[in-house]
Amino acid sequence: MGKFDNRAGRRLVAGIPLFWLLLFFLIPFIIVLKISFSEVRLAMPPYAPLLQWVQGWPSPKLHLGNYGFLFTDPLYISSYLYSLKVAAVSTLCCLLIGYPMAYAISHASPTWRTVLLMMIVLPFWTSFLLRVYAWIGLLKNNGVINNILMYFGIIHEPLSMLQSDFAVYIGIVYSYLPFMILPLYANLEKHDNTLLEAAADLGATPMTGFFRITLPQSIAGIIAGSLLVFIPAVGEYVVPSLLGRTDQLMIGRVLSDEFFENRDWPVASAVAILILLALVIPIMLFQHFQRRELEAQE
Amino acid sequence: MTSRGVFSRTALVFGLVFLYVPILSMIVFSFNNSRLVTVWDAAHSPTLKWYGELLSNGQIVGAAWLSIRIALVSATGAVILGTLTGVALARFGPFRGRTLLSGMTTAPIVMPEVITGLSLLLMFVALEQFIGWPKGSGALTITLSHITFCMAYVTVVVQSRLVGFDESLEEAAMDLGARPATVFFRVTLPLIVPAILSGWLLAFTLSWDDLVITQFVAGPGSSTLPMVIFSKVRLGVSPDVNALATIMVLLVTIGIVTSAVWMRYQNRRRERDEQLAAAANL
Amino acid sequence: MSAQLQVDAPAAASREQGAPAAFVRIEHVTKKFGEFAAVDDVSLDIQQGEIFCLLGGSGSGKTTLLRMLAGFETPTTGKIYIDGQDMSTIPPYERRINMMFQSYALFPHMTVEKNVAFGLEQEKLGKSEIRTRVADILEIVKMSSFTARKPHQLSGGQRQRVALARALVKRPKLLLLDEPLAALDRKLREHTQFELINIQKRLGVTFIVVTHDQEEAMTLSTRMGVMNHGKIAQVGTPAAIYESPATKFVADFIGSVNMFEGRVMVPGTGRIESDELGCTVVVDRKLNCAGGSTVWTAVRPEKINMSRSLEDASGPRENLVRGTVKEIAYMGDVSIYLVQIDSGKTVRVTLPNIMRDAEHRITRDETVYLSWHGSSPVVLTE
Numbered sequence: 001m002g003k004f005d006n007r008a009g010r011r012l013v014a015g016i017p018l019f020w021l022l023l024f025f026l027i028p029f030i031i032v033l034k035i036s037f038s039e040v041r042l043a044m045p046p047y048a049p050l051l052q053w054v055q056g057w058p059s060p061k062l063h064l065g066n067y068g069f070l071f072t073d074p075l076y077i078s079s080y081l082y083s084l085k086v087a088a089v090s091t092l093c094c095l096l097i098g099y100p101m102a103y104a105i106s107h108a109s110p111t112w113r114t115v116l117l118m119m120i121v122l123p124f125w126t127s128f129l130l131r132v133y134a135w136i137g138l139l140k141n142n143g144v145i146n147n148i149l150m151y152f153g154i155i156h157e158p159l160s161m162l163q164s165d166f167a168v169y170i171g172i173v174y175s176y177l178p179f180m181i182l183p184l185y186a187n188l189e190k191h192d193n194t195l196l197e198a199a200a201d202l203g204a205t206p207m208t209g210f211f212r213i214t215l216p217q218s219i220a221g222i223i224a225g226s227l228l229v230f231i232p233a234v235g236e237y238v239v240p241s242l243l244g245r246t247d248q249l250m251i252g253r254v255l256s257d258e259f260f261e262n263r264d265w266p267v268a269s270a271v272a273i274l275i276l277l278a279l280v281i282p283i284m285l286f287q288h289f290q291r292r293e294l295e296a297q298e
Numbered sequence: 299m300t301s302r303g304v305f306s307r308t309a310l311v312f313g314l315v316f317l318y319v320p321i322l323s324m325i326v327f328s329f330n331n332s333r334l335v336t337v338w339d340a341a342h343s344p345t346l347k348w349y350g351e352l353l354s355n356g357q358i359v360g361a362a363w364l365s366i367r368i369a370l371v372s373a374t375g376a377v378i379l380g381t382l383t384g385v386a387l388a389r390f391g392p393f394r395g396r397t398l399l400s401g402m403t404t405a406p407i408v409m410p411e412v413i414t415g416l417s418l419l420l421m422f423v424a425l426e427q428f429i430g431w432p433k434g435s436g437a438l439t440i441t442l443s444h445i446t447f448c449m450a451y452v453t454v455v456v457q458s459r460l461v462g463f464d465e466s467l468e469e470a471a472m473d474l475g476a477r478p479a480t481v482f483f484r485v486t487l488p489l490i491v492p493a494i495l496s497g498w499l500l501a502f503t504l505s506w507d508d509l510v511i512t513q514f515v516a517g518p519g520s521s522t523l524p525m526v527i528f529s530k531v532r533l534g535v536s537p538d539v540n541a542l543a544t545i546m547v548l549l550v551t552i553g554i555v556t557s558a559v560w561m562r563y564q565n566r567r568r569e570r571d572e573q574l575a576a577a578a579n580l
Numbered sequence: 581m582s583a584q585l586q587v588d589a590p591a592a593a594s595r596e597q598g599a600p601a602a603f604v605r606i607e608h609v610t611k612k613f614g615e616f617a618a619v620d621d622v623s624l625d626i627q628q629g630e631i632f633c634l635l636g637g638s639g640s641g642k643t644t645l646l647r648m649l650a651g652f653e654t655p656t657t658g659k660i661y662i663d664g665q666d667m668s669t670i671p672p673y674e675r676r677i678n679m680m681f682q683s684y685a686l687f688p689h690m691t692v693e694k695n696v697a698f699g700l701e702q703e704k705l706g707k708s709e710i711r712t713r714v715a716d717i718l719e720i721v722k723m724s725s726f727t728a729r730k731p732h733q734l735s736g737g738q739r740q741r742v743a744l745a746r747a748l749v750k751r752p753k754l755l756l757l758d759e760p761l762a763a764l765d766r767k768l769r770e771h772t773q774f775e776l777i778n779i780q781k782r783l784g785v786t787f788i789v790v791t792h793d794q795e796e797a798m799t800l801s802t803r804m805g806v807m808n809h810g811k812i813a814q815v816g817t818p819a820a821i822y823e824s825p826a827t828k829f830v831a832d833f834i835g836s837v838n839m840f841e842g843r844v845m846v847p848g849t850g851r852i853e854s855d856e857l858g859c860t861v862v863v864d865r866k867l868n869c870a871g872g873s874t875v876w877t878a879v880r881p882e883k884i885n886m887s888r889s890l891e892d893a894s895g896p897r898e899n900l901v902r903g904t905v906k907e908i909a910y911m912g913d914v915s916i917y918l919v920q921i922d923s924g925k926t927v928r929v930t931l932p933n934i935m936r937d938a939e940h941r942i943t944r945d946e947t948v949y950l951s952w953h954g955s956s957p958v959v960l961t962e
Binding site for chain 2: 009010013014016017018020021022023024025026027028029031032035097098100101103104105107114116118119120121122123125126127128129130131133134135136137138140142143144147174177205206207209210227228231232234235236237238241242252255256259260265268269272275276279282283286287290291293294
C-alpha cells in the first residue's frame with residue numbers, strides 16, 4: 001500500500017496478530033521446553049514450579065531425567081522410529097496415488113476440472129474423524145470388505161485388517177490425499193502444455209515427455225504436498241487410535257497417553273520437544289517453499 | 299489420447315472410487331436397521347430410526363450446539379486476525395518481526411496437533427497461575443486455541459489473494475487522494491471478499507471438526523461434538539454416527555454445489571457483459 | 581542551429597536557459613534498486629501547459645521516472661519540485677497530480693459514475709457538486725450514457741475514456757499518462773491521439789506522457805525527452821529531435837537512419853572522407869574539430885535522392901555513390917529500397933510512389949546513383 005502508511009496504523013495491523021501468536025503459539029512452546037526439564041509432582045499442576053528462587057535470584061532447575069528416560073526406554077525409541085516410518089511410507093503412497101490424479105485433473109477440460117476439484121475437496125470439508133471412522137466399518141471382521149469377500153467365496157475366514165499397519169496406512173493416505181493433490185494440481189496447472197507439444201514434435205514419446213519435462217517442473221509441488229502430509233502424519237493421533245496397532249504405538253499416541261493416562265506432563269513435554277526436533281528441518285523447508293510460492297505470484 | 303493420459307485417467311477414477319466408497323458405505327449403512335451397522339438387516343431396512351435416535355440424543359445435540367457456537371466465534375476471530383496478518387505480510391514489505399510473523403503463520407498448518415494442543419494447555423495453566431486468567435478450561439480456552447491455529451489458514455488464503463491482486467488499483471486510489479485506510483476499506487477489501495469468505499468457511503470447518511487440540515484444552519463439562527463422537531467410536535461402530543455422517547455429507551454437498559452453481563452463474567453473466575461491450579466497440 | 585557536432589550535451593540533459601521557472605523541475609534525480617540505477621542523474625524542466633513525452637524502450641527508466649512524479653517511488657538522490665513545491669515528503673494522496681494508468685485501473689466493483697466520483701469524494705465535496713462535476717467531465721470524454729455500467733461491461737476504448745475522466749475530474753495541475761494508447765488498436769489510436777490533444781488544450785492541464793511508441797510521441801508532444809538506460813539522451817521538440825539528433829542512439833532510435841563512419845581530414849571545412857561510403861561527404865557547414873577525428877554522418881532515407889542517371893543526381897558532386905538495388909518493400913505510399921553501394925555497405929532509401937504504374941519505378945538489380953544535399957546529413961561524434 002505504498003511507502004507512506006502512517007507508522008501507528010502499520011504497527012497496529014502487524015502488531016495485533018504478532019502479539020497474539022507470540023502469546024498463544026511461541027510462548028507455549030517455550031513453556032513446553034521448560035516443563036520438559038522439570039520433575040513430575042503429584043499436584044495440580046503436576047510438575048515442579050517453573051522457577052526456583054535461590055538466594056533471591058531466579059535459577060532454573062534443569063531435570064534431565066525425562067529425556068534420559070526417553071532415550072533409554074526402548075518403547076519410546078521404537079515409537080519414534082515407527083512414526084517416522086509410517087509417515088514416510090504414507091507420504092510416498094499419497095504421492096504415488098495423488099500425482100496421477102492431480103495430473104489428470106490438470107489436463108481435463110475446464111468444466112470437468114471444476115467438477116473434479118469439487119469432488120476432491122468435498123471429503124476434505126466433511127469431518128476428518130468421521131472419514132476415519134468409515135474405514136472401521138469397512139475393515140473390521142464383519143465389515144463391508146470382509147462380508148463381500150466372504151459372500152463371493154473368495155475367502156472363508158475374515159481377514160483381520162483393523163489394528164494393523166495396513167489399516168493405519170490406509171487411514172492416513174485416505175485422510176491426507178487432498179493435501180497432496182491440491183498443491184500438486186496448483187503446480188501442474190501452471191505448466192505450459194506447448195512444451196510437451198514441442199517435445200512430441202521433436203520425437204519424444206509421451207512417457208519421455210512426462211519424465212523429462214513435466215516431472216522436473218513439478219518438483220516444487222511434490223515437495224510442498226509431501227511436507228504437507230509427512231509433518232502432521234508423524235504426530236498423527238486419531239488414525240492410529242481408531243485403526244492402529246495396540247502393540248506398537250505412534251508417537252502422537254504416546255504423548256497423549258503420557259499426558260492423560262500417566263499425568264506425566266514433564267515426560268509428555270519432553271516427547272513433544274523431541275518430535276519438534278525431528279520436524280524442525282521439514283517445517284522450515286515447508287515455510288521456505290510457501291514463501292517462494294507467494295513470491296512467484298507477485 | 300496419449301499413454302500418460304490413459305494412465306492418469308485410470309488413476310483418477312480409482313482414486314475417486316477410493317475416496318468415495320467409505321463415505322458412501324457410511325451413508326448406506328445409516329439406513330440399516332441392524333445395530334451391528336455393517337451386517338445388512340434386509341428384513342427391517344431401510345429405516346430412519348438412527349436419525350431419530352441421533353436427534354433425540356441430548357448429549358450429541360448439546361455437543362453439536364457447543365461446537366457450532368465455538369466454531370462461529372473462532373472462525374470470525376480467525377478471519378479478523380488472519381486478514382490483518384495477510385495484509386501485513388502481503389503489503390508491508392520488510393518490517394521488524396516479519397520473519398517471526400511469517401514463520402508463526404505457516405508453522406501451525408503442518409504442526410502435529412498433539413504438540414499444539416499440549417503447548418496451548420500448558421500455556422493456559424501457566425497463565426492461570428500467573429495472572430489468574432483464564433479460569434479453568436472450557437469454551438473460552440477452546441475458542442482461543444481454535445482461533446490460533448485457524449488464523450494460519452486464513453492468512454495463507456488472504457495473503458495469496460492479495461499477492462495476486464492488481465496493485466495498480468490501490469495505487470490509483472491513492473493517486474486520487476485516498477489515505478491508506480480508505481484504500482483498504484473501499485478498494486481492497488470489497489475485492490477480496492470471496493477470499494475472506496472462503497477463509498471463514500475453512501476456519502469454521504477446521505474448528506468444528508477439531509478433536510486433538512480440543513481434547514487438550516477442554517475441561518470437564520465442555521464436550522464438543524468430535525469429542526463425543528470419538529469416545530463413541532473408540533468402542534466400535536455405532537449406527538447413529540453413520541446417521542450423523544450422512545447429515546454432514548449432505549450439508550457439505552449442498553453447500554459446495556450451491557457455491558459452484560452460483561460462481562458459474564456469476565462468471566457466465568460477466569462473460570456475456572464483456573462480449574456485449576466488445577461487440578459494441580469504441 | 582549552427583552547433584556542429586553535438587546539438588545538446590546529452591549527459592547533462594537540458595535546462596532551458598533564461599526560460600521562466602519551470603512547472604515541473606526534476607533535479608539530478610537518481611533511483612537505484614539495489615545496485616541497479618533505473619534512473620541515472622536525470623534533470624529536466626517541464627513548462628506549464630506542455631504535452632511532454634518521455635520516450636524510450638523498456639528498461640530505459642521512463643516509467644520509474646513517472647512513478648516518482650506520482651509519488652509511488654521515492655528518488656534515491658535528487659529532488660522533484662512541482663509548482664515550486666518540494667515533493668520529497670509528500671505522499672501520492674496529497675499531491676495535486678493525477679495519473680492515468682496503463683491498465684486503466686478502474687475499480688471493478690464500482691460503476692463508471694462511482695469510479696469518477698471517487699477522487700472527488702476524497703476531497704470531501706458536497707454530493708451535488710460531485711454529481712455536477714462528474715456529469716461535466718463524462719460529457720467531455722463522451723461517456724455520459726454509460727454512468728451505470730461497470731468496467732467489465734465496457735470496451736477497451738471506453739474504459740480508457742473513463743480512466744481519463746476519473747483523472748481529470750479533480751482538475752489536477754499535472755496529469756501523468758502511462759502508455760495511454762498502448763492497449764488500443766490502430767484506428768482507435770489515431771483518433772484518440774487527437775482527442776487527447778484537444779482535451780489538453782481545452783482544459784489547459786500539463787501532460788507528461790510515457791511511451792515506447794515513436795509515432796505517439798511525435799504526434800502528441802510539444803516537447804519530448806528520449807531516455808536510454810536511465811539517462812536522458814536528448815530533449816527537444818519532435819522536429820528538433822528527428823532532424824537534429826544529438827547522438828547516434830537518438831538518430832537510430834527515432835525513425836530510420838543511414839549511419840556512415842568517416843574522418844574530417846581538414847578542420848574548418850565541411851568535408852568528410854568516408855571509406856564506408858566510398859566517397860567524400862560534403863556538408864554545408866564548417867566542422868570545428870581536430871584534423872583526422874572520426875565522425876559519423878547520419879542521413880535519413882527520405883533525404884537521399886535515387887536516380888538511374890548521373891544527370892538526375894542532386895546536391896554537390898561529391899555526395900554521390902553508385903549502387904545496385906537489392907530489396908524493395910512496397911508500402912503503398914512510399915517504397916523502401918535497400919541499395920548495396922560499391923563499397924559493400926547497404927543504404928536504405930525511401931521514395932514516395934509518385935507514379936501509379938509500375939513501369940517507371942526502379943526495379944531490383946538496377947544500377948542507381950544515390951545523392952543528397954549538403955544540408956541533409958547530421959554529423960555526430962557519439
